[in-house]
Amino acid sequence: EDQVTQSPEALRLQEGESSSLNCSYTVSGLRGLFWYRQDPGKGPEFLFTLYSAGEEKEKERLKATLTKKESFLHITAPKPEDSATYLCAVRRMDSNYQLIWGAGTKLIIKP
Amino acid sequence: EAQVTQNPRYLITVTGKKLTVTCSQNMNHEYMSWYRQDPGLGLRQIYYSMNVEVTDKGDVPEGYKVSRKEKRNFPLILESPSPNQTSLYFCASSHMTSGRLTPTWEYFGPGTRLTVT
Numbered sequence: 001e002d003q004v005t006q007s008p009e010a011l012r013l014q015e016g017e018s019s020s021l022n023c024s025y026t027v028s029g030l031r032g033l034f035w036y037r038q039d040p041g042k043g044p045e046f047l048f049t050l051y052s053a054g055e056e057k058e059k060e061r062l063k064a065t066l067t068k069k070e071s072f073l074h075i076t077a078p079k080p081e082d083s084a085t086y087l088c089a090v091r092r093m094d095s096n097y098q099l100i101w102g103a104g105t106k107l108i109i110k111p
Numbered sequence: 112e113a114q115v116t117q118n119p120r121y122l123i124t125v126t127g128k129k130l131t132v133t134c135s136q137n138m139n140h141e142y143m144s145w146y147r148q149d150p151g152l153g154l155r156q157i158y159y160s161m162n163v164e165v166t167d168k169g170d171v172p173e174g175y176k177v178s179r180k181e182k183r184n185f186p187l188i189l190e191s192p193s194p195n196q197t198s199l200y201f202c203a204s205s206h207m208t209s210g211r212l213t214p215t216w217e218y219f220g221p222g223t224r225l226t227v228t
Contacts, residue, residue, distance in 0.1 A: 004153075031213070043115070043201050043219030044154070049208070087154070096213050097142070097161070098169060101153035 002027045006088050006102035013109050016077050021086055021105045024070040029093030033071050035064050036087040038104070044087055078109045113138050115220035117202050123226045124192055132187045132223050134202030142205040142214035143185040144169070145177065147198040148222075154201070160185055192227045199224050 007022045025033070032051050036044035048057045050066040057064050061082060063074040073086055085106045089099040115136045124130055136143065144159040146169075156169030160179040174196055176188040185204075189196060200223045205214035 034215070041222070043203075043222050045219070046215065046217035049215055089154070091213065097144070097159050097167070098156055099154075099216065101155070103151055103153045 002090075002092065002100050004088060004090055004100050004102040006086075006105050008105060009103070010106040011108070013075075013078055013107070015079060015109055015111050018074070018076045018078070020075070021073040021107070022070060023073070023088030023102055025088075025090045025100075026069075027090055027092045027100065030068075031091040031093045031095065033066055034089045034091070034099065035071070035073055036089070038085045038087055047086075075107070078107075080109045080111050083107055083109045113218065115202055115204050115218050117200075117220040117223050119223060120221065121224050123228065125228055126193055127191050130189050130192060130225075132189075132200060132202075132225070134185045134187065134220060135183050136185075136202075136204040136218065137183065138204060138206070138218065139182065140204040140206050140218070141182070142207070142216075143179065144203045144205075144214075144216060145175070145185070145187045146201045146203060147171065148201060149198050157187070157200075189225075192225075194227050197225060197227050 004025045035047040038044045048064045053068045065072045085104040087104045088102040118133045141162050145157040146154045155171045158177040160166040202220040203216045204218045205216045208215045
C-alpha cells in the first residue's frame with residue numbers, strides 16, 4: 001500500500017538549534033516529492049519539488065534532500081517565524097494529478 | 112497579486128441542505144483541485160480539473176460535485192451534506208510544471224471550515 005510517513009509528529013527547538021524533519025515513503029515508482037509549509041488557519045504554501053535521488057534544493061534556512069526511500073527537510077539556525085506544520089507529499093509514477101500526503105510535522109521554534 | 116480565493120471561509124449548516132463553496136484563481140492556471148484536511152489523515156483530494164469542462168475524481172469524491180465552466184472558477188457542491196463531511200476544505204491551482212506534464216499544486220486558497228450538524 002502506498003504510504004507517506006512523516007516524523008516526528010512534533011518538534012520543539014530553541015532558536016538557532018538546527019535539526020531535520022523526515023518523510024519516508026513507499027510507492028510503486030516515484031514521480032516527485034513535494035514539501036509544503038502550513039501556518040495555522042492557512043492553506044499550504046509550496047516549498048520544493050524533488051524528482052530524483054540525490055537531488056537537493058534550498059530556500060533560506062531550509063534544505064530538502066531526497067533518497068530512494070525518504071526525504072529530509074533540514075532547518076539550519078531556525079527562527080521563531082519558521083514555526084509551522086511541514087507537509088510532505090509524493091506523486092506516483094503512474095499519476096499525473098494526484099498526490100499522497102503525509103500527516104505533517106508540527107515545528108515549534110522557541111525564542 | 113497571484114491568489115486563490117475561497118468563499119465562504121466558515122460555514123455551519125444542517126444535514127441535507129445543499130451548499131456551494133466557491134473557488135477562484137487569477138493566474139490563468141489550467142489545473143484546479145479540491146482537497147479536504149482532517150486531523151491525522153493528511154490532505155485528501157476530492158476532485159481535480161485539467162481545464163474548462165474537464166474534471167476527474169480524486170481519492171474521496173463521494174458526496175461531492177464540481178463544475179468548471181470558466182477557467183478561473185471551480186466551485187465545490189455538496190448536494191446533501193452529512194456530518195462526515197465536516198472538515199477543512201482547500202482549493203488549489205497550478206500551471207503545468209515545465210517539462211513534467213504535471214501540476215505542482217503550488218497555490219492553495221485560505222481554506223473553508225465546514226461544519227455539518
